[in-house]
Amino acid sequence: MQITEQNHLKYKNRINLGSYYTDTKHVDTVWDFIEPHIDDDFIVLDTSCGYGNFLQKKSNNNKKIGNDIDEVAISSSYKNIDDACLFNHNALSEVSRRKYKINENDKLCIVGNPPYNDRTSIIRNNIKQINFNIDNNIKTRDLGISFLRSYDKLNADIVCVLHPLSYLIKKTNFNLLKEFSRNYKLIKGKIISSGSFRQTSKNMQFPIVIALYKKEKDGMNCDYIKHFKFEIQKDLFFKQNSFDYISTYIKKYPNKYIQADKNSILFWTIRDINALKRNRTFIEKASSNTIVVDKKKLDYYIYIDVFKRYISHVPYYLGNCDVIINNSLFLKFKKYFILDSLFYQPKLRQYYAQFDFSQTHYKNLAKEKIQLYLKQLLGEHYAN
Numbered sequence: 419m420q421i422t423e424q425n426h427l428k429y430k431n432r433i434n435l436g437s438y439y440t441d442t443k444h445v446d447t448v449w450d451f452i453e454p455h456i457d458d459d460f461i462v463l464d465t466s467c468g469y470g471n472f473l474q475k476k477s478n479n480n481k482k483i484g485n486d487i488d489e490v491a492i493s494s495s496y497k498n499i500d501d502a503c504l505f506n507h508n509a510l511s512e513v514s515r516r517k518y519k520i521n522e523n524d525k526l527c528i529v530g531n532p533p534y535n536d537r538t539s540i541i542r543n544n545i546k547q548i549n550f551n552i553d554n555n556i557k558t559r560d561l562g563i564s565f566l567r568s569y570d571k572l573n574a575d576i577v578c579v580l581h582p583l584s585y586l587i588k589k590t591n592f593n594l595l596k597e598f599s600r601n602y603k604l605i606k607g608k609i610i611s612s613g614s615f616r617q618t619s620k621n622m623q624f625p626i627v628i629a630l631y632k633k634e635k636d637g638m639n640c641d642y643i644k645h646f647k648f649e650i651q652k653d654l655f656f657k658q659n660s661f662d663y664i665s666t667y668i669k670k671y672p673n674k675y676i677q678a679d680k681n682s683i684l685f686w687t688i689r690d691i692n693a694l695k696r697n698r699t700f701i702e703k704a705s706s707n708t709i710v711v712d713k714k715k716l717d718y719y720i721y722i723d724v725f726k727r728y729i730s731h732v733p734y735y736l737g738n739c740d741v742i743i744n745n746s747l748f749l750k751f752k753k754y755f756i757l758d759s760l761f762y763q764p765k766l767r768q769y770y771a772q773f774d775f776s777q778t779h780y781k782n783l784a785k786e787k788i789q790l791y792l793k794q795l796l797g798e799h800y801a802n
């Protein structure tokens with residue numbers, strides 16, 4: 419199979435259309451996932467096929483249909499694949515099987531790597547302008563979520579696509595999936611890094627899941643996802659509920675009824691691990707993004723401050739999770755966390771008068787103990 423990389427779009431359009439083409443190894447994973455679930459009667463459709471990377475599979479007899487809004491991409495698809503039917507439609511407008519000449523009773527499997535582009539995100543907002551029309555019943559702030567909902571409208575039997583893991587594990591995103599989550603159940607999920615796509619940022623990698631869904635009458639809920647075992651690599655799995663999270667112990671978001679005063683300790687809003695990488699922790703100036711720390715819980719804010727300094731030990735696939743914690747273990751190691759934090763946050767020393775900072779080797783001791791804590795917390799997920 420010859421996989422082709424997108425090369426005709428300039429930076430701005432690449433971001434607007436989410437045009438990052440998929441590598442052979444991920445395409446092969448998709449085919450490995452679907453093959454046990456489809457027979458020769460299935461039509462395999464990619465509604466955002468780019469140069470047609472997912473449809474170049476020669477060794478099977480399925481009818482293949484490709485579509486892309488980008489005319490140039492579709493004309494390249496014609497060169498790459500000889501046995502697929504190709505269309506040049508906006509996949510999110512007037513969604514129907516008719517559009518692709520598929521009958522209502524045909525068995526349908528949807529594959530691909532639809533664009534994921536949060537239309538409201540602040541990052542690179544100036545160049546994100548989505549001009550094409552999206553049907554109201556699938557419109558959301560994220561193009562990828564609209565694509566998943568369009569697969570439900572197409573009444574696919576099997577769906578196997580790449581999308582950000584955050585669609586499943588962030589409650590606000592999961593709620594936007596609506597009919598898709600009511601009608602489809604995740605059967606298999608393999609996590610890969612956004613950094614494995616050429617032309618994407620390597621600094622802030624986020625987890626993408628190659629997800630196989632089957633149409634099922636009970637669909638799935640958040641709890642089902644919390645217990646789901648995602649594959650990372652051979653013999654390594656990630657399950658959301660195998661960790662405890664900081665939100666069990668403190669409030670993550672500002673409370674507008676609690677006003678800051680001159681004695682307040684302020685902390686930046688805690689969204690998820692990737693946001694913590696970007697943001698500061700303790701800060702001086704109050705704003706709509708600051709939390710007034712409940713001083714009785716200061717130890718937990720200190721925990722987050724330290725967690726940020728050691729975040730390189732946390733693997734990319736936990737990037738969309740809340741800060742993780744093992745509370746009983748933390749209580750045992752707490753004094754080292756406090757020691758470490760107070761070296762960097764001298765203003766907090768007044769709250770821990772009993773601590774002695776005179777010995778410089780304490781800093782190394784704290785570092786050693788915190789790494790030990792993280793090794794136990796993360797186990798096989800600890801990144802060196």
Ligand SMILES: C[S@@+](CC[C@H](N)C(=O)[O-])C[C@H]1O[C@@H](n2cnc3c(N)ncnc32)[C@H](O)[C@@H]1O
Pocket residue numbers: 435436437438439440464465466467468469470471472485486487488491507508509510530531532533534550
């Ligand atoms: C991430 S690329 C994937 C391309 C291809 N499936 C692959 O993985 O190699 C996303 C593709 O979605 C297409 N696209 C974006 N919005 C679309 C829309 N509304 N309808 C159809 N295609 C769209 C882009 O032109 C781009 O080719």
